[in-house]
Amino acid sequence: MLYPVTTVHYLVLSAALLLVGTAGVLARRNIVIILMSIELILNAVNINLIAFSRYFHSVNGQIFAIFVITVAVAEAAVGLGILIALFRNKETVQADEIELLKW
């Protein structure tokens, strides 16, 4: 069960990391840590892609992982830019104190 590491081991690890990241996004108040949890989620996806790339002996999964990393970089840059603009205007980084659109 545990000894030869199979693709399933990678899938279980990836699912666990995804769930940890999701819990962070849903439960934390600090926006910086929410952005970090999104990075965790994207890394879980990458583990999955690489495991299947190895399983099928094809590099297409690794190409996909490169695109995922590209999107993660763009998302982090824009997200942190928005965070700085938000902090300048609202003086808070807590997600539930930003309620401009709340009815």
Added chain:
Amino acid sequence: MLTDTLLFYFFAAVTLGGGILTVTRKSAVHSAIALIASLLGVAGLFLLQQAEFLFAVQIVLYVGGIMVLFLFVIMLVNLEQAAHERQFNKQWWLALACVLAVGAEVMYFLKKGAGAFRLAPAPAAAPGGPGNTQAIADVLFSEYLLPFEIASLLLLVAVVGSVIMAKKRI
């Protein structure tokens, strides 16, 4: 083979432990450092799966690039006060329940379907054949050339967007 197994469990523990510390620590700087450990664990897993190019990309881009960006923002934004406040929002128990439910579901199906994934022994790399980086480049610049160009456009948009977001008056 045994070394592979031990390394897998080591990197998996680093990845998961770093991830859990990232979402539970009070201070954002501690979270960032735990996230660096987690990303390095993921890089080790890439190396175990013979994705050497992505291993390098993971370290240079994530640990060297994104994490420095995060630490810069943590320095720019005053997080002293936020560290002393409540860390989790009011719906944290609902979030945890949903995550555990989805986790139980995924683990159940992975257990049911475990027989479908048996890792075949990797074919011995032909000596002098294309390495991992060359194989990726061959596919990336032929089959995936259009997505590659679109990704460069996305990065351009992100650069312009983040510069505008960080301007003084917005």
